[in-house]
Amino acid sequence: MAQKNNTKRLTVCAMLCALGVVLLLLGSVVEVMDIAMAALASLLCIFAVIEYGGAAPWLVFASTGVLSLILLPNKTPAFMYVVFLGYYPIIKEKLERFKKPIAWLLKEVIFNVSLIALFLIVKFLLMPNATDPLLIYAITIVLFEVAFVLYDIALTRLITFYIINLRHRFKFIK
Secondary structure, eight states, X not given: OHHHHHHXXXXXXXXXXXXXXXXXXXXXXXGGGHXXXXXXXXXXXXXXXXXXXXXXXXXXXXXXXHHHHXXXXXXXXXXXXXXXXXXXXXXXXXXXXXXXXXXXXXXXHXXXXXXXXXXXXXXXXXXXXXXXXXXXXXXHHHHHHHHHHHHHHHHHHHHHHIIIIIGGGGGGGO
């Protein structure tokens, strides 16, 4: 019986990984959707966190990240997924065990470190010859901060909706 459950878990996680790579590929091909597809791919990790926990969501994240970095023609959605959007839903559960102010402070620190890493990747790997004014970076950071808060709130609501309304429909996966 345990062998059957492990096989089922591995199969579901492999399908989540494949779907994540397809979503990131869509974001890679249609460049306007790169951030949206990376955020959608991150939702697949939530499913793994809720249904399996442990190492399963980390394996989904790592597999999706590595495959998308290897396979995608445009690496921007893959970098966004690997640098922040992919692992954030996994650590969100752990961060929300703290009191709200501490949780938000930790979330902001993690997000800002990830944002700096993403800017460095873009500046030195993707567009090394670009000369952007400082004002553009400041506006971008403010917009990303607003987007992050909205993303976190949306994640919380999606997780709640899934647990209350949809989880019972996926009992065959357990």
